Amino acid sequence: AQTVTQSQPEMSVQEAETVTLSCTYDTSESDYYLFWYKQPPSRQMILVIRQEAYKQQNATENRFSVNFQKAAKSFSLKISDSQLGDAAMYFCAYRSAPDDKIIFGKGTRLHILP
Amino acid sequence: GAVVSQHPSWVICKSGTSVKIECRSLDFQATTMFWYRQFPKQSLMLMATSNEGSKATYEQGVEKDKFLINHASLTLSTLTVTSAHPEDSSFYICSASGSVWGRAFDTQYFGPGTRLTVL
DSSP: OOEEEOOOSEEEEETTSOEEEOOEEEOSOSSEEEEEEEEOTTOOOEEEEEEETTOOSOOEETTEEEEEETTTTEEEEEEOSOOGGGOEEEEEEEEETTOOOEEEOOOEEEEEEO | OOOEEEEOSEEEEOTTOOEEEEEEESSSEEEEEEEEEEOTTSOEEEEEEEETTSOOEEOTTOOTTTEEEEEEETTEEEEEEOSOOGGGOEEEEEEEEEEETTEEOSSOEEOOOEEEEEO
């Protein structure tokens, strides 16, 4: 069975600085998707960034980028120029290509220090 | 695009009553909808998966008779918590996957959630 592990329950970063959230996963499949979701205090789940496993190029969305290491089964999220609005719970998630189900990690709570 | 709404956003009910939560896809056809439960400071726990027009598939440990799921159309799924008790108090989130203009989504889009408090 696939698993997603986020080893950092909480992290803090100074405003305008860069922070990296870690995620590892375990799968025997070759075709899958990886995601980072953000859940702010409103509790609305927001898709931050997605990565298709067959793509070698790391995905980037404005200040958010990932470091996808397929062989190491690692999928970290880098947030550059951290802003107060980035404070939230961040969930790393995995989806097998033929399946609609998403498996979530336990989350990392990110605090932004002014 | 890909907006999912949930209603109500917050509900309080007495123990023993039933509560219905609606989940709607507003601008796409949701072939599959998912229901999650989230306890405070924890991750999302998948309860069940429903496909339009067919019975829901429940995850292990989820009581199908307590959590009734109906997915009657491509835009609406409902979760009914029957004979609710205080231990059912939680945050319930729905999500949907599907397609727009014939293109399938590669992820799920989430509703804003419903906070259920059972007294």
